[in-house]
Amino acid sequence: MRRSQRGSALVFVLIIIAGIVTVTVGTQRLSLVQFNQATREEDNTFALYAAKAGLEDGLLRFRYERDVETVSDQVHRFNITKGEWVSNREISKDTAINATPNYAASDQYYDLSINFKTNQIGDFVDMPQSPEMKQDEEIQLTGFPNIGNDYYLRYAFQWANAPGCQGRGAFVQIQEISPAKSGNLSLGQTIVRIPATGNPATYQSNANQANILLKNSTSLTSVIRVRAYHCPVRFAFKTSLSNNGLGNGNNAGPAFDSLETKIKATGYFGTAKRTLEATVDRKSGRLISVYDFNIYSGQGCVSSTLNLSDCAP
Secondary structure (H helix, E strand, O other): OHHHHHHHHHHHHHHHHHHHHHHHHHHHHHHHHHHHHHHHHHHHHHHHHHHHHHHHHHHHHHHHOOOOOOOOOEEEEEEOOOOEEOOOOOEEOOOOHHHOOOOOOOOOEEEEEEEEEEOEEOOOOOHHHOOEEOOOOEEEEEOOOOOOOOEEEEEEEEEOOHHHHHHOOOEEEEEEEEEEEOOEEEEEEEEEEEEOOOOOOEEEOEOOEOOEEEEOOOOEOOEEEEEEEOOOEEEEEEEEOOOOOOOOHHHEOOOEEEEEEEEEEEEEEOOEEEEEEEEEEOOOOOEEEEEEOHHHHOOOOOOOOOOOOOOOO
16 A cells, blocks of 8 residues: 555656646746747837838928939938948848848838839829819929930829719810920910810820820920819829820830829838838928838838848838
8 A cells, every 4th residue: 555655646746747847838938938029029119210210301301302302212221329321322222131231130220212203193094093183273293304205294084073063164274384385485385175074074195185295306394284173183194205105114204293202211120120101292291191011011020131022011
């Protein structure tokens, strides 16, 4: 009986020891997971603060110079901790943060890009997704470059309330301001007047309806003014290298000033990155929106290579 009791006691002690070991290991594992989560959250927070700093930098630049812009697919990279730019020129937006000269994971960085040039405004295929002019509102298109080739402006309009607009005699008027047109001074010449007709009331310049000549050998348009009379209207514009072209592919024309400035800032710290993008109305200077990519895409990461495709934006 005593040997049996000893054996039972030994088994009981082993069970208790196994339980203690299991609890200890589980607790350590849970603590490690919580520590890692806390570290990632801390990195994520510092990366968000860095992105906000970059956004404020971009907004300040826009305030003092509305035409400030970075080169396409290039960014300014700034080390917040050291208070210095990492390069005296813009770098490729695909350059991984840990490929930065003298990179330190304990430093905060941000990438900044500012863009307002475009060769298309609005959606020619899905007009309801295009921006809208209010009744009797006027917009101006500017910044047409003086390139070697002739090019044109393609346009489309869709009245928001087609039947009612037709009854009110609604129309869109397009005026062109050019320093010289066929040797004569042109100050706000009306070149197109489009009534609200059709069902639905949509008008597009295409192969059968000539686009507007923006630049030829003797003149360059400086401003296109568009005004909607009596009804709101959706609009779309794009540049084209040919008179009857759709402005697609190799036929796409040069970039001109859009109606909005996009300021994009990506913050980095430790193993995390966060991206914020602000949209500013160029006419009023009003901040329209701030979009946080990571709310929808999850927490970012810092790639160990030059390829950032495995990281959230």
